[in-house]
Amino acid sequence: MEYRQESGFRQRKLQSHVRMRGPTMDSSEPSPLFDDTSAGPHSTGLGGMNKGPVAYTDQTLLSDPMSNLAMAYGSSLASQGKEIMDKNLDRFIPISKLKYYFAVDTLYVGKKIGLLVFPYMHENWEVSYQQDTPVAPRFDVNAPDLYIPAMAFITYILVAGLALGTQNRFSPEILGMQASSALVWLIIEVLAxxxxxxxxxxxxxxTTIDLVAFSGYKYVGMIVGVLAGLLFGKTGYYLALLWCCASIFIFMIRTLRLKILSEAAAEGVMVRGAKNQLRMYLTMAIAAAQPVFMYWLTFHLVR
Known part of the structure; x- marks a missing residue:
């Protein structure tokens, strides 16, 4: 009886010890004939329990098409937005036309400034055309441009600041008023x-850009007049400004006459005779306004 109780106690102890070790520690468990590869190349063979690398691979496979789709959709939106912006911007600011007016080179700038200061010996004032399109300014000195007016406007502001500084009257506020005043008068002139x-x-x-270009050419003469005033006093200022005013008057008359009177030949004799006088008066008024603005914007800079 005691032997049976002792053997039963040992058997229960052995079973409890086996349960504590668990099934994975039992070396007598038969191994599978084939490894379980359903979980992918990173599985450990323990029934596919290691799923971490598999989840990462699935996420990568799903994210690549989505990222490509998002990139394609974003580029499509960007191209559509650029097209809409170009259409709306070109409606108010013709970018393609502005490129034409800035197509200049050093040789053209030198010739154009010489023509603005000495227009008396120039004979051919017609703009050259190529396939019904005016050639770029760098190929024809008679073509209007915006480079010289823009640079002349900035230079005029700098020269005005220099003139005010030599008279101990310089301040940022006065220089800003000088620039804004010149710009406002230019806008008023073009609108008129x-x-x-x-x-x-x-x-x-x-076109409106042509008028801005022609109106901006007077800043070249204004710069010459102010510089002459700084170097030679009021006498030099008045002599240089008088020469430049006469030059810009001749330049505007000969240039605008071809532009404004270009359509007169297509009209009848009676209509052409009546309108020609109005056109000539208008041309002379535009040309005569240039010396007035030149004096008005520079006389207070020289003392």
Whole structure:
């Protein structure tokens, strides 16, 4: 009896010891004939319990198509937005036309400034055309440009600051007022010319940019007058400004005459005779306004 109780106690102890070790520690468990590869190449063979690398691979496979789709959709939106912006911007600011007006080189700038200061010996004032399109300014000195007016406007502001500084009257506020005043008068001049052309019903190929270019050429003479005043006093200022005013008057007359009177030949004799006088008066008024603005914007800079 005691032997049976002792053997039963040993058997229960052995079973409890086996349960504590667990099934994985039992070396007598038969190994599988084939490894379980359903979980992918990173599985450990323990029934596919190691799923971490598999989840990462699935996420990568799913994220690549989504990222490509998002990139394609984003590029499509960007191209559509650029197209819409270009259309709306070109409606108010013709970028393609502005490129034409800035197509200049050093040789053209030198010739154009010489023509603005000495226009008396120049004979051919017509703009050259190529396939019904005016050639770029660098190929024809008669073509209007915006490079010289823009640079002349900036240089005029700098020269005005220099003149005010030599008289101990310089301040950022005064220089800002000088720049804004010159810009406002330029806008008023262009709007007045556009209104006059509309009232006179002149059919011309002059554009608003052309008028800005022609009105901006007077800054070259203004710079010459102020520099002469700084170097030689009031006498030098008046002599240089008088020469430049006469030069810009001749330049505007000979240039605008071809632009404003270009459509006169297509009209009848009676209409052409009546409108020619109005067009000539308008041309002379535009040309005569240039010396007035030149004096008005520079006389207070020289003392």
């Amino acid at each position: 010319v556009l209104l006059s052309l509309y009232l006179v019903t002149v059919n011309t190929d002059l």
